Amino acid sequence: MCLLTFFPQDVEPNADALMNGTLYNDDGHGFAIVTGSRILVRRGMNAERVVADFVRLRRHHHGPALFHSRMGTHGSLSKSNCHPFPLGGDSRTVLAHNGILPKRVQPAKGDVRSDTRIAAEDFLAGQPFGALSSQRGRNRLRKWLTPYNKVVILTVDPRYRNRAYVINEESGHWDEGIWYSNLDYVGNVTNRPSAPLSCAWCFEIGTIDPISELCRACGSCWTCNEESGYCECNFDEAQLSIFASQEESYQDYQNVARPHASISNEVIPCGPDW
Numbered sequence: 001m002c003l004l005t006f007f008p009q010d011v012e013p014n015a016d017a018l019m020n021g022t023l024y025n026d027d028g029h030g031f032a033i034v035t036g037s038r039i040l041v042r043r044g045m046n047a048e049r050v051v052a053d054f055v056r057l058r059r060h061h062h063g064p065a066l067f068h069s070r071m072g073t074h075g076s077l078s079k080s081n082c083h084p085f086p087l088g089g090d091s092r093t094v095l096a097h098n099g100i101l102p103k104r105v106q107p108a109k110g111d112v113r114s115d116t117r118i119a120a121e122d123f124l125a126g127q128p129f130g131a132l133s134s135q136r137g138r139n140r141l142r143k144w145l146t147p148y149n150k151v152v153i154l155t156v157d158p159r160y161r162n163r164a165y166v167i168n169e170e171s172g173h174w175d176e177g178i179w180y181s182n183l184d185y186v187g188n189v190t191n192r193p194s195a196p197l198s199c200a201w202c203f204e205i206g207t208i209d210p211i212s213e214l215c216r217a218c219g220s221c222w223t224c225n226e227e228s229g230y231c232e233c234n235f236d237e238a239q240l241s242i243f244a245s246q247e248e249s250y251q252d253y254q255n256v257a258r259p260h261a262s263i264s265n266e267v268i269p270c271g272p273d274w
Helices: 015-024 047-058 115-126 135-145 237-248 250-257
Strands: 003-007 029-035 038-044 065-069 085-087 090-098 150-155 164-167 173-175 178-180
Touching: 003 015, 003 090, 003 150, 015 047, 015 065, 015 178, 029 047, 029 090, 038 047, 038 090, 047 065, 065 090, 065 150, 085 115, 090 115, 135 150, 135 164
Parallel strands: none
Antiparallel strands: 003 065, 003 178, 029 038, 029 065, 085 090, 090 150, 150 164, 173 178
């Protein structure tokens, strides 16, 4: 699943929350901080070291920042696949991602890169949605991502109006001024709120089945925080097929039964000071 965390300008990190995220996502870590006219980027496989470096550097650099802990689904488990990645090789703009990207950017046989790395280096570099410095380009990117995928972009490129953008912000969680892409930062599942449970994918409240821990609305799993079809828990095939069929009808549920739950195509930038 990965955990992607965004820090607005001057917001200090919660080191315990970041370490909680590494327990679920320990296939590599990285961060980026806007520091004036450049972006400071660090990556590594040792969670404690990367978190400690981020906390230390954050005391001196207060611009918008991101932290990412990876759960590898595509590509090798290596430092080179740790987020964030420069967009098209331009170090002035970096992005990090949480989710599983469309097949268009999944690695071909023999390609050791992750899907996000391929997207940043090749696909998005070709501007398939137009320039991401434009509102239209980011809106088109958002539509391609679908609500399941969340992206943070940091930039010092003057063509961008803001220095940070959270795409699909509403699919994550704000906690004490920090944005998290999912609930992995909370730590042990038993420490998470027990009632009513809110689905981390569709945000419906009270839809988590107390026995299977699957969401009755969209089929995602509360335990591993994965969407239906990617659940890593030991449910039998009969259970999974039931929830897979529920997921197929979820779009109709969202648009008809709960029209206010439909997500706008508008990308919300992170304010002029981010």
